[in-house]
Amino acid sequence: MTNNGQFRGATLTVDLRAVRANYRLLRSRLGAAALCAGVVKADAYGLGASYVALALFAEGCRHFFVAHLDEGLALRPYLPRSADIFILNGLPRGAEQECVMAGLVPVLNSLEQAEAWFDCAQRLARTLPTVVQVDSGMNRLGLMPDDTATCAKNYSRAGVFDLRFVMSHLACADTPAHEANAMQLAAFRQLAALFPDVPRSLANSSGIFLGRDYHFNLARPGAALYGVNPGPAAVNPMRPVVRLTARVIQLREVSPGDRVGYGLDYSAPTASRLATLSIGYADGLHRLWGTHGAVFFESKRLPVAGRVSMDSIVVDASSVAPGCIGPDSEVEVIGEHQPVDDLACAAGTIGYEVLTALGHRYRRIYLGADESVPSVVLEDTLS
Known part of the structure; x- marks a missing residue:
């Protein structure tokens, strides 16, 4: 016997139609020059990665970012192979072949990760899809300038990496006037130039609103898709989810x-x-x-x-x-x-933390879930 959750103490309703509307808004801010990805790490910020990814796919999204390999492996069955799933934290050593078999793409953050991915490509005698992340000043993840030059020289030009993007991450994009934004932009341009003709990705949710200079070839919104305000000092343009x-x-x-x-x-x-x-x-x-x-x-x-x-x-x-x-x-x-940002403010935190902390005891209702299935099923049938 099942009770469909009606006896649970609280109900979480996720409006997938609002997620799709937010994706359309963000894509419109990018114009035709840049693609728009979907960041669905941490189970789509706590809202259910399989549901959210299907909704984004139905809206035309083909680039998805998760943090860990396990997240990518869990998401892979829900998306056709035409959808790229990128692993932001790169791969633990020894997991390279499993990543290849699942059709996932690692984001390389260190020379050690690059070497292991390079060795895997040589063992398999295959060209492997790859993203390289460079550190433009946040000092969190990514190749430092000297290592970036080494990677560009020793690995990316060896013919075994299919370099999809060179990327970095903005530290202060939610504060448009912060001097770090321009500094990181300049550093990213300099480092990305070591990878000629490779598409570039820099903007996160807030970065999209910094303007065209930050858009490059691919933007990677996350929290804004889920209704979090990408510019806390301005009126929230996103629909609540x-x-x-x-x-x-x-x-x-x-x-x-x-x-x-x-x-x-x-x-x-x-x-x-x-x-x-x-x-x-x-x-x-x-x-x-x-x-x-x-x-x-x-x-x-x-x-x-x-x-x-x-x-x-x-x-x-x-x-x-x-x-x-x-x-x-x-x-x-x-x-x-x-709204989620107001609750976060009352708790002295940010909307990101509120969403990702949502537990698993809720009765969950997904509005618009049925509207996200047909295009995926159709593509699987035709492929």
């Missing part, structure tokens, strides 16, 4: 001075009606959110009262008329009245 609601477990009346939750560090300022919700930090709500957090019920803001527990939180529902809210009522945690 996520709606999260939680179920009320019970109500209670408390007197002034009554204390609530772990540590009893919340004291009711007046006689209050409290609602306990079936959602907590095991579901991805950061404990710090309890300090300034709130949920919404019929447009009314219900502030969190006390600490976030593992499986529950308490909110002050005094502003709701008696009898209008009760056990099994649903309140909005993320949605129309509280």
Whole structure:
């Protein structure tokens, strides 16, 4: 017997139609000169990589980025071979042949990775698809300038790498006036010139909005696809993708001075009606959110009262008329009245962390999932 999740404490609704609309908007900002990829690492930022990838594929996306080889192996069965899946962190040594067999493309970040991929190509007597990442100033991943020159000389010109892209990553793209953007752009151009005629990729979600100079041949949006604001200082141009609601477990009346939750560090300022919700930090709500957090019920803001527990939180529902809210009522945690960026701000974090922390206990609903299947099935049939 299955219950389809109707007995779970909270419901996460993912609007794949909004994901597709966001992809179209980002692609339109790029114009005809650059392709638009889809970053679906971390299970598509917690929203379900198989669902999101199919939706993006149906919208015309053919370039997908994940972080780890295991993510690529898990995603591969859902996408036709005409879709490229790139592994941002490169490959662990010894995993090269498995990557080849699965039709995945590593992003080489070091000379050690380049050497191992080169050796694999020679063993198989094949030309292998490859992306080279150079470090343009973020000091996180990618070949340093001297290693970039060595890679260009010793590996990329040896005829065994099918170099798809040379790429780098922007550190401060969400702050358009930051001087690091121009510095990284200049450094990237200099390093990419060591790979003549190889397509280039630099822009992430926020980088797309920095302008044409940053677009090159391929942009790699991630968070913006899922509704996170790519420019925190500006109005969010992206459509919201996520709606999260939680179920009320019970109500209670408390007197002034009554204390609530772990540590009893919340004291009711007046006689209050409290609602306990079936959602907590095991579901991805950061404990710090309890300090300034709130949920919404019929447009009314219900502030969190006390600490976030593992499986529950308490909110002050005094502003709701008696009898209008009760056990099994649903309140909005993320949605129309509280976008993901607003919830993140209340928790002192960013939308990326909120999305990727979403747990696996939710009942999940995917709007528009059926609209993402036909083109994939058709392509598989014709190939």
